[in-house]
């Protein structure tokens with residue numbers, strides 16, 4: 241036990257422990273709802289509560305039947321497929337467009353920089369329901385409602401701000417003379433961009449892409465407005481699942497999503513460390 | 523360390539070589555036509571379309587020359603280099619290589635090597651990959667690339683460092699990689715913008731030697747920028763002294779030092795004393811100047827000097843001798859002793875002239891170094907050929923240093 245300074249009174253010490261207790265409490269409120277679904281998703285019974293058998297740690301009270309249910313239910317497999325297809329396509333689109341926008345905005349000769357930045361970042365600030373309603377009416381004119389391209393474009397628009405923010409952050413540390421050096425060595429501007437700029441801002445590009453993917457992956461408002469039955473994604477399916485068939489299938493899906501999120505977070509952290517290493521070395 | 527000895531010996535040799543080349547300097551100034559490699563013809567540059575940063579830059583450079591742009595901060599040296607490299611546009615005038623204007627050539631098509639002040643090595647590539655980059659861009663076969671890379675790594679004495687990343691090298695090693703990368707695609711012209719600015723004194727001297735060695739060995743043309751005049755004097759064939767967007771003088775180092783074209787160059791290069799006076803008359807190449815309280819002295823007349831006008835006479839501290847001395851002299855003036863500063867290999871004496879201006883004398887620290895007491899009056903002597911009279915231009919410097 242680390243000792244307290246000698247001038248500490250009993251109240252100091254009480255305050256110290258109180259602060260610590262509150263911090264743990266906040267952490268618990270954030271984490272427990274997420275953690276609790278993991279054992280519940282293994283429930284052998286179709287309930288949302290811990291059964292007696294589960295509390296007694298009886299192996300028969302646990303099962304993987306809800307995971308099996310996901311894989312055999314055609315609605316769920318379609319939703320998973322849709323989520324990945326739409327998420328990945330939207331992330332790629334958002335990453336390409338967002339990176340180009342960030343590079344353009346980093347140029348000292350770019351006019352109206354602030355206005356354009358604000359415009360591009362607005363999907364992060366404007367309430368989703370407003371964007372969704374606007375897109376619904378706008379996309380109807382082009383026949384994009386209820387189609388994959390429609391949903392992909394809509395989700396890409398939500399993902400672009402994340403890419404711009406992460407790529408801009410890596411670009412501020414980028415030394416422009418490296419690009420000039422590439423030109424002076426005979427590389428065309430496009431080649432120099434690919435060989436020199438992209439590798440150095442890659443961590444920002446990738447983490448922006450991951451953010452864009454996650455944004456699309458757990459987005460439900462736009463999907464409610466724009467998707468037809470063919471384009472139901474996982475969150476949309478969970479939404480209707482809550483109303484139609486209350487059973488731990490949803491918890492099993494949620495558990496899978498938690499695992500995916502953790503994997504993405506770990507990837508992001510790894511990328512951040514790597515970019516710090518690269519930059520710290522020069 | 524044997525390298526340091528080598529460097530010193532080498533630099534002594536170079537200074538001699540540079541002095542030898544001096545006679546050719548005047549000819550190189552002219553637009554001589556046939557053997558001109560690089561030419562700036564009345565090049566002007568303005569960033570804001572209002573004021574000119576470079577106001578009419580002219581120079582004709584021969585193949586294989588080492589040209590240095592020397593000047594105070596903000597005088598437009600980097601701007602000139604950037605226009606040559608193609609990173610800045612030319613406002614008016616032409617830059618030509620072998621008689622062909624390159625004003626409209628894209629930077630990546632100019633085939634000009636460039637060494638950046640901060641090295642600009644690609645941090646995500648190894649040293650070998652950095653060197654291979656310009657070769658790969660030019661479509662050289664991998665096997666040939668490897669051969670060329672190891673050849674150039676040996677040239678800059680970094681044979682074992684091919685697999686390191688730039689972040690794992692010392693400052694001097696990075697600088698050598700940057701140099702090798704600028705040379706490896708065999709450009710005929712290499713630009714260097716204060717390439718040694720970030721290095722400490724010892725490393726800088728070593729790199730100065732390296733650059734001169736490679737320049738002589740490989741025969742490329744160099745356009746070099748620095749504001750370190752010792753560096754400029756020891757490395758260059760010719761130096762263009764820049765001030766205020768204008769070349770004040772472009773000449774070989776020795777000529778620049780011995781025959782400065784104007785008071786700015788006289789003050790900027792080395793240390794100088796300036797004595798104010800009035801031009802009495804001009805006789806051929808000489809001016810007869812009246813100095814306050816001393817009568818008249820004869821000095822070499824610089825361009826633009828008019829009889830009856832005010833002038834300053836420059837004399838270098840090491841060209842002044844304190845009476846009694848065995849050196850020949852043409853002039854002999856009285857001066858009041860102020861201070862004596864011991865520097866080691868020489869001693870600096872400060873005197874005051876009749877007009878209260880201070881004057882410095884540098885005396886070799888040997889047995890003849892005289893002793894003075896405060897307020898003693900001594901006599902300073904020098905040769906007519908060691909002093910130049912320049913037209914007086916408003917504010918004149920007193921003692922520089």
Ligand SMILES: Nc1ncnc2c1ncn2[C@@H]1O[C@H](COP(=O)(O)OP(=O)(O)OP(=O)(O)O)[C@@H](O)[C@H]1O
Nearest residue numbers: 569570575593594595596597598599600601602749
């Ligand atoms: N991109 C730019 N836009 C506007 N003005 C510029 C720009 N680059 C340089 N200048 C101005 O042009 C002048 C010359 O600059 P330059 O960089 O050529 O000087 P320099 O001789 O290289 O100085 P230093 O020795 O400090 O490097 C300076 O007054 C500078 O403020």
Ligand SMILES: [Mg+2]
Nearest residue numbers: 599600601715
């Ligand atoms: Mg500069």
